[in-house]
Amino acid sequence: MSARMNDSLFGLIPAASDGRQWTAHSMQLVNWGGYHGHHEVRFSGGATLLSGASGSGKSTLLDAYIALMMSHTTPFNGASNGTTSGRARGREQRSVLSYARGKVDESREDGSTSSRDRVLRGDGVDTWSAISMTWTDQSGSALTALRAWYVPRDAQRNEECVVVRATADEVFDLRRLEDLAPGRFARPGLADAGLSLFDTDVAFATRLHAALGIGAAGDGHKAMQLLGRIQAGQAITTVDALYKAMVLEEPETLAVAQRAVEHFDELAAVREEMLTATRQVEVLRPMIGLRDQIDEAAASVALLDGLGAAGASTGGGPTPFTAWRDARRLALVRAEEATNRAAHRTAQERRAAAAARITTAEGELDEARAARTRQGGDAVEGAEREVRRAAERLEAVRTARASLDSPLDVLGRTVGSEPELARLQREGRAFVENRSERAASRESATFAARQHASDVGRRLAALEAEKESFSRRRGNVGAEDDAARCALAEAAGLAPAELPFVAELLEVRPAYEPWRDAIGTALGGFATVVLVDHARLDRFRSAIDSVDLRRRVRFEGAETGLPLADDADPATLPGRVEVKAGPFGGWLAERLDQRFDHVCVDDPGELSRHPRALTRTGQVSDGRRGAHGGGRRASVLGFSNAARLDTLTEEITAARTDLREAEAAAEEARHGDAAETDRVVAYTQCLAVAWEDVDVAGAEAALAERTSRRDALLAGSDVLQALQDDEERIRTRLTALYRERADAENQVQALAEQWAAITDLVDEVTDAVAQADDGPSVGTAEQTARLDAALDAVLAEPATSVAAFSAATHAVVRELERDREAAVESGRSARAALGALFERFCDTWPNPNLGTDPEASYADFLRVYEEIEHQQLYQLQERWSRTIGRLSGNDLTLLNSVMTRSVAEIRERMEPVNAILSTLPFRDDEHRLRITATVTEAADISSFRRALRDLAADPGEQTAAQRTRRFDRMARLIDRIRPDSPERRRLVDVRDHVRISAECVDLDGTHVSVYDHIAGKSGGESQELVAFIVGAALRYQLGDAGAARPRYAPVFLDEAFIKADARFAGRAVGAWRGLGFQLVIGAPLDKVGALEPHVDVVLQAVKDDRGRSRLVTLVGAPEPAPATALR
Known part of the structure; x- marks a missing residue:
């Protein structure tokens, strides 16, 4: 940097000034408000007073300066009309369009509630308007800035107009634009007129600020903002409000707070995305279990269908079920075959042993008979034969009766006569013939009894769970x-x-x-x-x-x-x-x-x-x-719920009784199967008996009669009696041997018959197994295990006979059918639940690429689920962690530090202002004015700063719950500094954290008096105070506080000094002029007398009956034309 610069409040300024100063020489208006056609206003280099009656056009001139120099956000007529509202220069306020057309009034259209502007020009035709100001310096150099607008007849907004922004390094006559207006201010014509054109307001302002020395280092817009606030001149009651409104700019803290809000909203959006993704994962998580349920149900159905159990009873080809059944039957029949052969061998051995002993006993009996014959015992022999035959008959009858008593015990019946036996046999015949029907009924009854016991058990468990739940609460x-x-x-x-x-x-x-x-x-x-x-x-x-x-x-x-x-x-x-x-x-x-x-x-x-x-x-x-x-x-x-608990207690007691009865009924049903078989066997045995074969009483009577006859013969001989006793003992032993041989023979015969049946069954089952082994119907290990499990479910104990196994296979078939129905229902319900889940997802988060069919859309939803759970959710959590860390680590830390720094800067920026004020006499030559700032941080601000510091600190490693709580605290804090929060300005605008006051001090700096409330002073005193404070600040804003005079001198004051008398008005004007400023004052007519002695030129705006305004010079003479003549 070639020139030495000083660091000031508003930028870099020259350490030494060349004393050059630009003053406003003249303003030109063309078609601006009531000023129809071309008008020129000449200003005094010292102070110019613009006056006029209300509505005459005084403020129109001041607004022209605003339109030329200020930003489009600066409202017109800010001082003379304090009731303005709405957007600056919008339809509700004065605007370039209303000034260009010369709006006079509004009138209601006939037959309508809408109004229409009454204008001096541009009613149904195009028009144009222009404003310019020429500044000059001590050397006679001139600079003219102008704005012009071409306004089409149907234009409703400024953007619809052709806008010209231009400068000229000379005095430029706006009347030269008259010929260029019909061409809508074509650029070539303007350039030919010697104008430098600018496309944007920023470029235009930059040129003016640089040429006129407004501000330093590109900060001219800040100085112009202060000039605009000074011109608006709204009533301010305190020094604090005055300094904050006129001098202090919006602090950096507001922008930093806004960035923190924006970053937090980004954080909240990430969190909402994360929560949404979490909710989506929670919604979709059951889909995998439901899919597994569907697949398991389908696999179960396929497994059960593949068993081929449903058609096994109707014939058909071999199936895994028939292969399993026949293999089980073959194993059982092989076992029965081995048992039969072993029993057959044992029976044969018993029969052979009995036959040998019978031969010996018969020899002994023959010898005894021969001895008795030699002693003359032929008659006795004949009687003895009769007794033997009767005894044998009785034994046979008793044996048959004993065989009949066993089935009678099973049936619970007694038979004492031939008619009773005939009646029993009729019942037995009918019972045996209906055995198949009863078997099916018994199986159903057994299953129903088991099912009922299971249902009662579940009902009891539900009642007990319900009671337990109610016992823990009152509802x-x-x-x-x-x-x-x-x-x-x-x-x-x-x-x-x-x-x-x-x-x-x-x-x-x-x-x-x-x-x-x-x-x-x-x-x-x-x-x-x-x-x-x-x-x-x-x-x-x-x-x-x-x-x-x-x-x-x-x-x-x-x-x-x-x-x-x-x-x-x-x-x-x-x-x-x-x-x-x-x-x-x-x-x-x-x-x-x-x-x-x-x-x-x-x-x-x-x-x-x-x-x-x-x-x-x-x-x-x-x-x-x-x-x-x-x-x-x-x-x-x-x-x-006391009554409900009592009811549940009764229901549980009843349910337990029902369960005991149901279990007993199920047990009885299981035993009923065995009892049924026993009854069939018993009836079958009864059918094979004739009455004479079991009439024990008749056989006993015959034996007694024959024994009596023999005993009569033996009574006459002791020798015969002795021989008879020997023979009787041998015969008794021989009878026992005969019985033993008969039993063995019967067993051999029965086992032989059983063997024949077993052999046929072995052949049949062996052929079936061989056929299954040769075909594709051999079951897999899974199928075999499934069938074994079904068999175990229907049998209380393993089947040891082919008959028991055959009965169990029917129950297995029914069990498998029920299992298949349950699997089909499970798959259907899971499919319906999956469809409902997909519909819920699409209803909550619509996606045209996703369907709701549980089969066709599953892969799409699985992809969505896996993407969210394994990728998106992780990424969002990472973004969440990074963003919350950035917000607390950067934005909140920066906001806290900027708030601290900004408060300190307010005090620092007072130092150069006070330096200027220390050179200006205040009230008299012995006193000066000094600005002071006192920090006034209230409890709510202190608590806010404390919360801000806590959240700005590094929290270290945190759990998800701790991060959520931290986010909630952060949300509450951010909500307090949002633009729509009523607390925002109080908390973040550090201008409200200090109290500005002015004090009068002597030349040694000793406090004399304090100026806090401007409203408590007289009108003149308040105007003088404002002039000192604002004027000194303006010198720094303009960037040349160290120069003898400001480089840019014009200051426009609208409605200024309206409460001041002549003496205090003079002091206020003197303060401004003492600071080196050129004043252009707008004041009503009744204040002309107070201000006239202190100004160089007095101009009055007047308006004729047509609504057209013009200026009349009342006092003084206008400045002479600069060396550069009008062109």
Whole structure:
């Protein structure tokens, strides 16, 4: 940097000034407001007073300066009309368009409520307007800046006009634009006229600021903003307000706070994306389990269908089921075959041993008979033969009777005569013939008994679970609803009692207990609505949104603390229930009166007599609508569930009794199968018996008669008697041997017959197994295991015979059919749930690329789920962590430091202003004016700064819950500094954190008096105070505080010094002029006398009857034309 510069409040300024100063020489107007055609205003180099009656055009001239020099955001007529509102230069205020057309008034169009502007020009035709100002310096150099507008007839906005921005290094006559206007100010013509053109307001202002020395280092716009505020001159009552409004600019803290808000909104958006992704993952997570359920169901159906059990009973080809069945049968029949052969060998051995002993015994008997014959025992021999035959007959009959007694014991019957046996055999024949039908019935009964026992067991478990749930709480609402309510309460950080069900707040009055079910039916789903304090409703909704509930819970926000009135009509539903006193009592009573004011009637014929009515059975009427039924469920109403617990205790006791009976019935059914088989065998044995073969009494009588005859013969000889006794002993032993041989023979024969049947069955089953082994029907290990499991399910103990196994296979088939139905239903329900899940996702987050078919769309949803869970959610969490760290680490830290620095800068910036004021006499030559600042940080600001510092500090490693709590704290803080927050300016605008005052000091700096409230001073004193404070600040804003005079001198003051008398007005004007400024003062006519002695030129604006304005010189003479003549 070639020239030495000093660092000042508003930029870099020359350390030494060349004393050059630009003053406003003249202003030209063409078609501006009431100034129709061309007008020129010459200014004095010292002070010029513009006066005039209200509406004469005085402020129009001052607004022309604003239009030329200020930003488009600076409103017109700021001082003379303090009631302006709306957007600066908008339709509600004065604007370039209204000035260019010369708006005079507004009039209402005939037959319309709309108004129309009355204008001096441009009514239905194009027009144009222009403003220029020429400045000169001590050397005679001149600079002219101008703006011109070509206004089409239908233009409604400034943007629809052709705008010219230009400068000339000479005095330029605006009348030269007259010839260029018809061409809409074509650029070549303007250039030929010697004008330098600028396309933007920024480029135009930059040129003027650089040429006229306004500001330093490109900060001319700040100086112009202060000039605009000075010109507006609104009434200010305190030094604090004056300094902040006129001198201090908007601090950097507002922009930093806005960036923090924007970054936080970005953080909130990331968090919302993250929460949305989390909710989407929670919604979609069950889809994998449902898909597995569908696949498992399909696999189960395929497995069961592949077994081929359904058609096994109707023949057909071999299947895995028949292969498994035949393999099991073959194993059982092989085992029976081996058992039969072993038993057959044993029976043969017994028969052979008995035959050998019989041969020996028969020899002994022959010898005994021979000895008896030699002793003359022929007659006795004959009698003995008769006795033997009778004894053998009796033994055979007893054996047959013993064989009959066993099946009779099974049947629980006795047979004492031939007719009784015939009757038993008729029953047995019928029983055996109907055995197949009874077998099917028994199997069904056995299955039904087992199923009933299972159902009773489940019902008992449900009752016990329900009782356990009710024992932990006081309400009567179901366990699933209560569990869902508790989950929501936990997520929201509330106690379940703070989220009551409506039913828990209602109790049927004792006098109307018979109406309990009807009232519960009428209330319907409203009874299970959860009530939430309406003040917590938004937070509650946010807290529970991620909770995954299988049970849908309805809730409603309710006002708390409303008075509870107990004046409902007992003839209506609200009058027959008692509302529990508490936070929600008043609201609930009102809601019952509004929605459930049913009249309770005993006769359904009375329903139509009332707008709403209710019968004891639960039928409701609502005008022409009605409803009935659904009242068999347990009532959920009541403050206490003691009655419900008593009922459950009784039901559990009854259910336990039912379970014992059901289990006994199932056990009896299982034993009934074996008893049935025993009865069939018993009846079959009875059918094979003739009465004479089992008539023991008859055989005993025959034996007794023959024995008596023999004994008579033996009574005459002792030798014969002895021989007879020997023979009798041998015969007894021989009889036992005969019996033993017969039993063995019978067993051999039975086993042989059984062997023949077994052999046939072995051949049959072996062929079936061989056929299965040769074909594709051999079951897999999975199929075999499935069939084994089904067999174990239907058998209490393993089958050891082919007959038992054959009976069990029928039950296996039915079990497999039921399993298939269950698998089909499981797949269907899972498919429906998956479709509902997809629909819920699409309803919540519409996506035209996603369908809802559970089969066709599953892959798309799985891709979405995996992308969210494994990629997007992770990325969002990373962004969330980075953004929250950046916000706290950068934005909040910067905001905290900028607030601290900005407060210090306010004080620092006062130093150069006070340096200027120290050179200017205030009140007299012995006193000076000094600006002071006092920090006034209130409690709310201190707490805000403290929270800001806490959040700006590095939190270190945090859990997700800690980050969420930190985010919530940050959200509360950011909400306080949002643009729409009423606290924003107070908290962030550090100008409000200090109190500005002025004090009068002597030459030694000793305090003399303080100036705080401007309104407490006289009009002149206040104007002088304003001039000193604002003038000194302006010198620094213009960037040449160290020069003898400001480089840019013009200061326009609208409605200035209106409360000052001549003496104080002179002091105020003197202050401005002492600071080296050129004044252009706008004041009403009644202040001309006070200001005239202190100005060089007095101009008055006047307006004629046509609404056209012009200027008249009252005092002084205009400045002579500069050396460069008008061109």
